[in-house]
Amino acid sequence: MLSLFKTAAAVAVLAGMAIGATIPTFTQDQVDSGEAIRQLGKIAYDTAMARAEKATTGCTKDKVKIRKEWRNMTMTDRKNYQEAIQCLMTKPSRYGLPGPKTLWDDYGVLHYYQTPYVHDDATFLLWHRHFNWVLEQDIQTHCGYNGTFPYWEWGLDCGKLDESPVFDGSEYSIGGNGEFVKGHRAAIGGAKPGTGGGCLKKGTPFANFTVNIGPSEAMNPLAYNPRCLKRDLNDDVCRKWASLRNATELILYTSTVGIFQSASQGEGVRGDGGKTFGTGVHSGGHYSISGDPGSDFHFSALEPGFYLHHGNLDRLYFIWQNLDWEKRQTISGTNTMYNMPPTANAVLTDNMGFEPLHRNITIAAAMDTVGGTPLCFVYEPW
Ligand SMILES: *[C@@H]1O[C@H](CO)[C@@H](O)[C@H](O)[C@H]1NC(C)=O
Ligand SMILES: *[C@@H]1O[C@H](CO)[C@@H](O)[C@H](O)[C@H]1NC(C)=O
Ligand SMILES: *[C@@H]1O[C@H](CO)[C@@H](O)[C@H](O)[C@H]1NC(C)=O
């Protein structure tokens, strides 16, 4: 009964919202099965593509790269992507610091430095959008990968993460679960513990990968601290905060970017119709993977799954934006996490920092995935 009530509320709210695109009326079954978000994804895809079709320079239609859900990529692309990430782990770091050794480590360093400025504030969504794009450039430039860039729709796998094509441990995955480790491991929000906890199972991609820096709580987090990559796949977290319903409701019940970004990060805001969001899909996706560095606030960028996870978060934002494109190119908040220390409200001309991985860009430059400054991609629904 509760779920039926929620559907009715969603329809009423949307009818009153005068949103740019015409959104179909969904049943609870369509929301829960993913049919709703698939349809919303198609509307967003068409809306963004229409902009590229009109462009005569920059991001024209023939240049748009189509990002796909992992299972919709060819087997060749899945393997090549996985190998390209491993390849970054063999290229030298650009920082010239003693701890980080590889180009891959650089992603952990940049994310570590930027953490207080790009979470729970105005640039969260757009900084992470561009961070993924920078990785895409690096795997092309340094490792020859010119295939499809992936996202991972968490909700397709909640309840069977071990069997997910992303984490099944095959050469077409980004490695398996960690070895099962007994003992207490707290999960967020009182969820049941995960099913791994140890180093990645031998013989799976990334099982031989060494995490070189971190963790956050270390005396010197950037010091050399080699250890294995650990995972702790957690189906309960996935079901509670990263399900297809959770992702869909984030889009349907948030009418401003301030609420969308806070809701996605579990900041306790309420959405349309009084909707609450728990820990939010951002934590939901991260802690579905968990482990070290997967659950480390600063160093999670050294978990290969980070980019598939943030790809999906960016896709939800892409869908949300394109459902009302004219009105959804604004930002909300300041340039510091929870506005501590207090800073001025961010403006579109503010700089986002990516050096030395890539040149900095303005917030405005990342607003449109087909804006061509430099972004030029869309997310295909699965
Ligand atoms: C992309 O990669 C394929 C396979 O390695 C190669 O044949 C092709 O020339 C590449 N395309 C570009 C534009 O680099
Ligand atoms: C892991 O092992 C594979 C296969 O031997 C190798 O190609 C790859 O470079 C190794 N990766 C790392 C990060 O050492
Ligand atoms: C997430 O979705 C599940 C159903 O898939 C639901 O049980 C749970 O309450 C939702 N969480 C939130 C915070 O809405």
Ligand SMILES: *[C@@H]1O[C@H](CO)[C@@H](O)[C@H](O)[C@H]1NC(C)=O
């Ligand atoms: C790039 O951004 C970083 C971080 O905001 C800043 O420290 C640096 O000065 C910027 N570089 C340029 C060339 O603007």
Ligand SMILES: *[C@@H]1O[C@H](CO)[C@@H](O)[C@H](O)[C@H]1NC(C)=O
């Ligand atoms: C994506 O893959 C799923 C499952 O394999 C398939 O049902 C679906 O048709 C594919 N979607 C696209 C757009 O190729």
Ligand SMILES: [Cu+2]
């Ligand atoms: Cu982050």
